[in-house]
Amino acid sequence: MRRLPPLLASAALLLLLVGCSESDRPLESPVLLEGAIFGSFYQVTIADSLTQGEAQRLEEGLVEVLEDVDAVMSIYREDSELMAFNQSPVGEWQPLSDELIEVLAISSSVAEASNGAFDVTIGGIVNLWSFGSEARPREIPDDDTLSERLAEVGMDSIEIDENALQARRMSDVFVDLGGVAKGHGTDRVASYLDGQGVEHYLVNLGGDLIVRGYRDAESQPWRIGIEAPLDDRQEAQHILPLEAISVATSGDYRNYFEEEGRRYSHTLDPRTGRPIDHRLASVTVAHPSNAWADAWATALMVLGDEEGLALARNQDLKVLMLIREEGGWASVATSAFADHFGQSRMAEMEIEVR
Secondary structure, rough: OOOOOOOOOOOHHHHHHHHHHOOOHHHHHHHHEEEOOOOOOEEEEEEEEEEEOOOHHHHHHHHHHHHHHHHHHHHOOOOOHHHHHHOOOOOEEEEEEEHHHHHHHHHHHHHHHHHOOOOOOOHHHHHHHOOOOOOOOOOOOOOOHHHHHHHHOOOEEEEEEOOOOOOOOOOOOOOOOOOOHHHHHHHHHHHHHHOOOOHHHHHHHOEEEEEEOOOOOOOOOEEEEOOOOOOOOOOOOEEEEEEEEEEEEOOOOOEEEOOOEEEEEEEEOOOOOOOOOOOEEEEEEOOOOOHHHHHHHHHHHHHHHHHHHHHHOOEEEEEEEEEEEEEEEEEEOHHHHHHHHHHHHHHHEEEOEE
C-alpha cells in the first residue's frame, strides 16, 4: 500500500481531527433548523442538547421526510403519487401508499361530518379560481364554467379501501390535498423526531405547529402567537402555551385577490364553488394530529362562525375563532378549547367561551 509522505500524513490527520471536533461541537440550545418546502417554509426548533453533527443529521432526515411527503401529495409535480391517481382511469382501483390512504380517509371523515364544507375533490374549482396548479390569470370565472366544474365535486366520487390500501375515482375528479397535506407533513416530521429520540421540539411547517416537551431547562412550555387578521403586517393577537399538542390555523387575510374593490379569498366553499364571504377571519384548531387539525380548520373556516361553532361543539373540538366586528374583531372559543388552555386564561385574553 502506498504511504503518504510525513508532511501530507500530518496534514491529513489534522484535517480529520478538525472535522471530528467541528462535528462534535456542542450547539447552544435551542437549535433552529429552517428552510423552504411546499412553496412555504419549515422551522424546527429543538431544545435538546445537540452537537453540530447531530443537528446536521437531523436536518437531513427531516428534509428527506418532507420531500417524501411532497413526492406523494403534491399537485405541482407531474411525477407525484397524487397526480398519478388524478390521472388514473375512472372506476379502476389504484394501489396507494399507506400515507395517501390515511390522508384520504381523514379527508373523507371530515367531509362527511361537515356536510361537504371540506372536500378534497375541489381541485378543479381551486384551479378555476387561479389558486391551484393551473397557470390561470387571477379573475372571476364565468358562471357556466363554474357550474360545470362544480358538478364534478363530491367525496362520493372517490372510493377508499383502507384495508387493501387502494382507492378509485368514480368520476373524473381532481383531488387537491391543500387543506390537509401540510398538516400531515407536520405530523410526519414530529414522528421522525420522536423516532430519533428528540424530546423537546417545536415544528412549524408554514404555520402548522406541533410541539413536544419544553422550550428550556426550566420546563417552560412552548409559546405560540395566534395572528390578528391584519392584511399589512403580522401581529400576535393571543399568546398560547402549548404542551404535547398541535395547532393549525385557517384564515382569509393572506391569500386572496381583489377585483373591482372586492376581495376573493383562496378558501373556497365546495358546496357553492365560490370563495367564502362571511365575517369569520380565522379559525385555530388544537388537536393531537395536525392533519386532523388542518382539515377541521379549513372546514370550520368555510362554515363561518355560527355553523362552525355549532359543529365544533358537536365534535368536541378545541377551537378558537377570530370574528370580524365593526371596528375590530371578537375572539370566541369552544368550551373544549377553554378547558384545555384554562378558563382563567380565556378571561385574561378576553376570549369569549361559547
